Amino acid sequence: xxxxxxxxxxxxxxxxxxxxxxxxxxxxxxxxxxxxxxxxxxxxxxxxxxxxxxxxxxxxxxxxxxxxxxxxxxxxxxxxxxxxxxxxxxxxxxxxxxxxxxxxxxxxxxxxxxxxxxxxxxxxxxxxxxxxxxxxxxxxxxxxxxxxxxxxxxxxxxxxxxxxxxxxxxxxxxxxxxxxxxxxxxxxxxxxxxxxxxxxxxxxxxxxxxxxxxxxxxxxxxxxxxxxxxxxxxxxxxxxxxxxxxxxxxxxxxxxxxxxxxxxxxxxxxxxxxxxxxxxxxxxxxxxxxxxxxxxxxxxxxxxxxxxxxxxxxxxxxxxxxxxxxxxxxxxxxxxxxxxxxxxxxxxxxxxxxxxxxxxxxxxxxxxxxxxxxxxxxxxxxxxxxxxxxxxxxxxxxxxxxxxxxxxxxxxxxxxxxxxxxxxxxxxxxxxxxxxxx
Numbered sequence: 001x002x003x004x005x006x007x008x009x010x011x012x013x014x015x016x017x018x019x020x021x022x023x024x025x026x027x028x029x030x031x032x033x034x035x036x037x038x039x040x041x042x043x044x045x046x047x048x049x050x051x052x053x054x055x056x057x058x059x060x061x062x063x064x065x066x067x068x069x070x071x072x073x074x075x076x077x078x079x080x081x082x083x084x085x086x087x088x089x090x091x092x093x094x095x096x097x098x099x100x101x102x103x104x105x106x107x108x109x110x111x112x113x114x115x116x117x118x119x120x121x122x123x124x125x126x127x128x129x130x131x132x133x134x135x136x137x138x139x140x141x142x143x144x145x146x147x148x149x150x151x152x153x154x155x156x157x158x159x160x161x162x163x164x165x166x167x168x169x170x171x172x173x174x175x176x177x178x179x180x181x182x183x184x185x186x187x188x189x190x191x192x193x194x195x196x197x198x199x200x201x202x203x204x205x206x207x208x209x210x211x212x213x214x215x216x217x218x219x220x221x222x223x224x225x226x227x228x229x230x231x232x233x234x235x236x237x238x239x240x241x242x243x244x245x246x247x248x249x250x251x252x253x254x255x256x257x258x259x260x261x262x263x264x265x266x267x268x269x270x271x272x273x274x275x276x277x278x279x280x281x282x283x284x285x286x287x288x289x290x291x292x293x294x295x296x297x298x299x300x301x302x303x304x305x306x307x308x309x310x311x312x313x314x315x316x317x318x319x320x321x322x323x324x325x326x327x328x329x330x331x332x333x334x335x336x337x338x339x340x341x342x343x344x345x346x347x348x349x350x351x352x353x354x355x356x357x358x359x360x361x362x363x364x365x366x367x368x369x370x371x372x373x374x375x376x377x378x379x380x381x382x383x384x385x386x387x388x389x390x391x392x393x394x395x396x397x398x399x400x401x402x403x404x405x406x407x408x409x410x411x412x413x414x415x416x417x418x419x420x421x422x423x424x425x426x427x428x429x430x431x432x433x434x435x436x437x438x
Contacts, residue, residue: 025207033200035169037193040177042261052116064392069132071385074378077140087208093134094201100130101194109187147365157297163357164293170286178279251387252418258391266404271338285346289354306426313419315352320412327405
């Protein structure tokens with residue numbers, strides 16, 4: 001495995017500030033709005049599920065829906081964007097998100113407080129499935145567009161800023177979620193998501209240029225039906241080996257991100273904390289992440305990807321391990337110790353996650369050749385989707401036989417192992433400090 005050759009694209013004459021300004025109304029601002037709504041909803045999903053009659057293992061298993069979509073969705077999402085164009089695909093899925101959230105609010109609100117039955121539980125599963133599929137289209141389209149629109153010299157900073165926008169949404173979202181729940185009920189977070197998704201969809205419709213962000217068609221579509229050359233097959237095998245090597249270390253980070261909005265609320269619930277306080281913990285943790293967005297991108301562009309990826313994995317691993325220890329040690333000690341048991345490890349997890357803002361998307365571009373990049377990015381996202389899919393299985397399997405805190409310990413151990421693996425692999429296969437200018 002060797003370091004990928006840099007792109008031969010001519011040097012972009014624009015300054016970084018000009019590049020970011022040009023991408024703000026079409027990518028960064030709509031993404032902020034979308035993730036505000038999604039971040040408000042996700043910590044509440046396990047609590048909604050419990051209120052509707054799901055058991056703890058069943059509530060944890062609901063996040064498998066998003067893992068399944070991330071595993072099966074990238075290739076169809078890429079084909080949809082290629083066929084009908086990025087703007088039409090993103091607007092269509094944005095409208096679907098709005099309708100799904102409004103339907104969920106209208107149909108689930110009466111069932112909260114112990115009135116849920118099988119129909120309401122199936123409705124929640126259906127709504128989450130629609131949301132998972134729609135967000136896959138949104139995320140894939142933006143990743144591909146940024147990979148093409150960002151100059152290689154500032155790829156990590158641009159991708160990290162995108163990750164920072166997500167983190168900012170994860171700060172504002174849970175805090176807004178706490179406000180609407182304090183005013184109304186848990187079901188009001190569906191209304192919040194509907195409003196933010198509608199605003200983001202309008203911005204995409206107005207500012208994303210037609211025909212951009214979609215995979216470029218093959219210069220000769222007939223060539224798609226010809227036998228693949230030996231050189232292309234060798235390239236595919238080399239790229240796949242590189243993706244697997246990097247993915248083995250990155251997958252635990254993805255699994256930790258999937259498990260976090262499941263383990264933390266369920267542990268907070270078992271410690272006796274109110275849903276409003278659990279949302280506040282998420283918001284405070286995400287606020288810490290934002291402080292690391294710009295430094296993380298600069299570190300990756302200057303010193304290489306390992307300078308950020310390794311501490312990201314190790315800090316998140318340490319946070320989940322501490323969450324398990326404090327969750328067990330402070331069980332039944334009252335609301336004050338319960339808040340400490342949830343907040344302190346969440347801050348450590350947030351510190352590591354903040355370092356990893358945009359990391360996975362940056363690595364996806366790094367390990368994907370420029371030619372036919374959409375196809376290779378679909379491979380990358382599908383492979384990592386397997387990790388997202390496996391993550392809830394860990395929580396579900398562990399909670400069948402042990403407290404939810406043990407699921408946190410298992411997640412933390414995987415992150416620590418992934419960090420040590422990345423120490424060895426990343427300098428070989430991604431741009432590093434010594435190769436950045438070559």
